[in-house]
Amino acid sequence: MSEIGGAAFPAIHSHVFLSEGHQKSERKTWAVIWLCGAMMVVEIVGGWMFGSIALIADGLHMSTHAGAMLLAALAYTYARRYADDPRFTFGTGKLGDLAGFTSAIILAMIALLIGYEAISRLLEPVPIHFAEAIPIAVLGLAVNVASAWLLSGDHHHGHGHSHDHAPHDDGDTHRIATDDGDVTLEVFEDGVPPRFRLQSEKSGARLSAAAASVETVRPDGARQIFSFEDRGGYLESVEEIPEPHAFAANVRIGAQTYPVSFEEHEHAHGSAARDHNMRAALVHVMADAAVSVLVIVGLLLARAFGWLWMDPLAGIIGACVIASWSSGLIRDTGAILLDMNPDRRMADNLKRCIEDDGDQLVDLHLWRLGPGHLGAIVSVATAKQQEEQYYRAKLARFRSLSHLTIEVKHIDRSVSASVA
Incomplete structure (x- = not known):
């Protein structure tokens, strides 16, 4: 707090609303650009030296691929x-969403172009040079797979959640010291129903699912036992964790039991937590990879059975796939x-939190500031003598509220009762 003229004012807070892995995502995107750029030069130079117009054409296509990645990389760099x-006013966290939206529009246009060209070739078939087309398609697929691997990096299980961070203790994650080394227990709910995850920090060590369990004890005395199954590298509870996530937990590992306490913390879910700039880059390379697979299959069938219509049909299917992915991103x-x-x-949980002791949520504005960062304007009507700090403390469990403005309207209880 700072004081001006004897009055206390809150200190100016940060407006940096970038994702936790922003710089890592930026580096990975630039790495993909260098990969695509190198492949583009090799294909164009090779096509010019060996007289292959198809190789030159694919090199030019690779330049558009690098251009799409450049858009994502520049968005990361500029935002940082x-x-x-x-x-x-609210930081640069939305710049990635703007870049993602632009990439999605470009993808939609590419889908239309592919669809138009495929239908044209379906109506008027053209000769296919299989000896050149198939190796180029395979090469394109290899580059796209490498690009997807570079971009996805340490994101496992398809939920965009990284497990390479240093373990820490907060409301959702606890480090437990055991005789065989430290173990982390977390409530994992990134895009999936909430479950416990138990993992050894010791390199190469694996926990036994049969020798682990968690018993939760809630404030009202209700108890529940959670069993585990091996997910390869970590254990995950079979049962989902009911809301709210505020309870004491007895963690059994082998013959020992370790008590921990979970507090209720809530993070952004679904689209509110995603890095849409990285998602757009991944969608681009995945769409390209999907088209490459379809093209390879179509070319092989066309060469083997003379089905020239298979190549444009693969293009039409690829265009539909790209259009579907781009529409979701848009x-x-x-x-x-x-x-x-x-x-x-x-938003529903915010309303319940405010109104659980008789106050009324008059107005609520909730919007995204950046990946995992939300802004909120909350207007509360109360007959009690509560001020802003009281409600700010109540909402502290909503970890994703990075910018919170609270308005408190005091109402006369007798007036409100007579009106009712």
Whole structure:
């Protein structure tokens, strides 16, 4: 707190609303650009030296691939460099969403072009040079697989959640010291129903699912036992964890039991927590890879059985796949750019949290500031003598509320009762 003229004012807070892995994502995107750029040069030079127009054409296609990645990389770089610029009232966290929206539009246009060209070739078949086309398609697939691997990096299980971070203790994760080394227990709910995850920090060590369990004890005395199954590298509870996530837990590992305490913390869910800039880059390379697979299959069948229509048919299917992925990306990023409610579940929980002791939530604005960062304006009507700090403390469990403005309206209980 700072004081001006004897009055206390809150200190100016940060408006940096970038994702936790922003710089790592930026480095990975630039790495993919170098890969695509190198492959583009090799294909164009090789095509010119060996007189292959198909190789040159694929090299030019690779340049558009690198261009799409460049858009994502520049968005990461610009957002990082200008994160503290006061001209951006709510930071630069949405720049990735803008880049994702732009990439989705480009993908939709590519889908239309592929579809148009495929239908044209279906109506008027053209000769196919299989000896050149198939190796180029295989090469393109290899580059796309390598690009997807570089971009995905340490994101496991398809939920965009990294397990390479240093373990820490907070409301959702606890480190437990055992005789065989430290173990982490966390409540994992990133895009999936909430479950316990138990993992040894000791290199090469694996826990036994049969020798582990968790018993939760809630404030009302209710108890529940959770069993585990091996997920390869970590254990995951078979049963889902009911809300709220506030309870004492007895963690059994072998013959020992370790007590821990979980507090209720809530994070952004679904689209509100995603890095849509990285998602757009991944969708681009995955769409390209999917088209490459379809093209390879179509070319092989066309060469083996003379089915020249298989090549354009593969193009039409690929165009539909790309259009489907791009439409989903346009929908999600467009909603963020228009400040639509990014997390209805959190909005409902905010309302319950405010109104659980008789107060009324008069108005609520919830919007996304960046990946995993939400802004909220909360207006509360109360007949009690409560001020802003009381409600700020009540909402502290919502970890994703990075920018919170609270308005408190005091009402006369006798007046409100007479009106009712």
